[in-house]
Amino acid sequence: QGQEKLSCNPKKENGTHVVLCELGNPMKAGARITVDMELSVSGLEDMGDAITFHLQLRSKNSPSPSNASVTVTVPVEAEAEMQLRGNSLPAITVLPTSWHWVEGSQRPEDHGIKVEHVYELHNQGPGTVSGITLSLAVPHLLGDRVLLYLLELGTEGGMNCSHHPALNPAQV
Numbered sequence: 001q002g003q004e005k006l007s008c009n010p011k012k013e014n015g016t017h018v019v020l021c022e023l024g025n026p027m028k029a030g031a032r033i034t035v036d037m038e039l040s041v042s043g044l045e046d047m048g049d050a051i052t053f054h055l056q057l058r059s060k061n062s063p064s065p066s067n068a069s070v071t072v073t074v075p076v077e078a079e080a081e082m083q084l085r086g087n088s089l090p091a092i093t094v095l096p097t098s099w100h101w102v103e104g105s106q107r108p109e110d111h112g113i114k115v116e117h118v119y120e121l122h123n124q125g126p127g128t129v130s131g132i133t134l135s136l137a138v139p140h141l142l143g144d145r146v147l148l149y150l151l152e153l154g155t156e157g158g159m160n161c162s163h164h165p166a167l168n169p170a171q172v
Helices: none
Strands: 007-013 016-022 050-056 069-075 080-089 116-126
Touching: none
Parallel strands: none
Antiparallel strands: 007 016, 050 069, 080 116
16 A cells, blocks of 8 residues: 555575565565565676576465565666867967978977877766777878877876877887
């Protein structure tokens, strides 16, 4: 008839994690009860793609070998929202009209104005992530002319990075 919150207690029984919920004491003969349960389970990273729950209704008053049990299998799906943020420092670059690229020079300033591009990859959760690959395509040529001279590539936070062979071809 009415809705009530159940009092549930987790415990271990024969090496298995069990949650016991009191449905009513005493309960009238022939009573019908519908139970909706919401479970929060952590540490599912290595559980595969499903988790199985075994549900059983038992009575303390009249133990019966016919206590029915039900097996419920729930799919496990990892969810993590990734966010990529990028910024260029300086945000706007204007080449002076008198500037010319000095062919064969080993000085960085003879190859252009330094612009640093910073990208940050953030995991907004709720799950953890691993094995992420971020590919950035940077246009370094415009036809047969150098558009951006790619000088170096660096990472922070334990990330591995592989780069294009066009990175610092003149060894500036």
